[in-house]
Amino acid sequence: MSKRMTTTIPTEMTFFARFEHDILSSKKTITIRDESERYYVPGTTVKVSTLEEGREFCNLEIVSVEPILFDELTQYHADQENMTLPVLKDVIQDIYPGITQLYVVSYKLVA
Numbered sequence: 546m547s548k549r550m551t552t553t554i555p556t557e558m559t560f561f562a563r564f565e566h567d568i569l570s571s572k573k574t575i576t577i578r579d580e581s582e583r584y585y586v587p588g589t590t591v592k593v594s595t596l597e598e599g600r601e602f603c604n605l606e607i608v609s610v611e612p613i614l615f616d617e618l619t620q621y622h623a624d625q626e627n628m629t630l631p632v633l634k635d636v637i638q639d640i641y642p643g644i645t646q647l648y649v650v651s652y653k654l655v656a
């Protein structure tokens with residue numbers, strides 16, 4: 546007998562304010578998160594605000610959510626973050642110290 550599980554589809558996402566400009570200019574088209582943020586659903590739209598002040602600044606449509614290991618990150622991911630790979634790895638280690646399992650969330654700006 547299988548247990549029925551319910552999940553709540555997330556409808557909001559936060560970013561550090563320093564990334565707002567890159568997101569709004571579509572220079573940054575992915576974000577890399579931990580398992581707590583793996584439940585975004587492709588095709589849904591999320592309301593985006595700054596982590597620091599909770600200021601809403603756009604809506605994003607989720608395009609995909611893909612698991613990735615920290616050691617598998619490449620320049621391809623860094624390009625989509627508008628960063629160099631060493632900087633991206635530093636940023637992730639700052640936010641998620643010692644993490645190995647991550648999720649690449651890709652998105653597009655909703656007009």
Ligand SMILES: CC(=O)Nc1ccn([C@@H]2O[C@H](CO)[C@@H](O)[C@H]2O)c(=O)n1
Nearest residue numbers: 559560561564576577578596636637
């Ligand atoms: C609660 C909360 O807001 N968390 C995060 C987590 C990550 N990020 C950015 O995603 C990319 C890879 O991690 C980098 O650009 C990060 O700076 C972010 O802006 N905000």
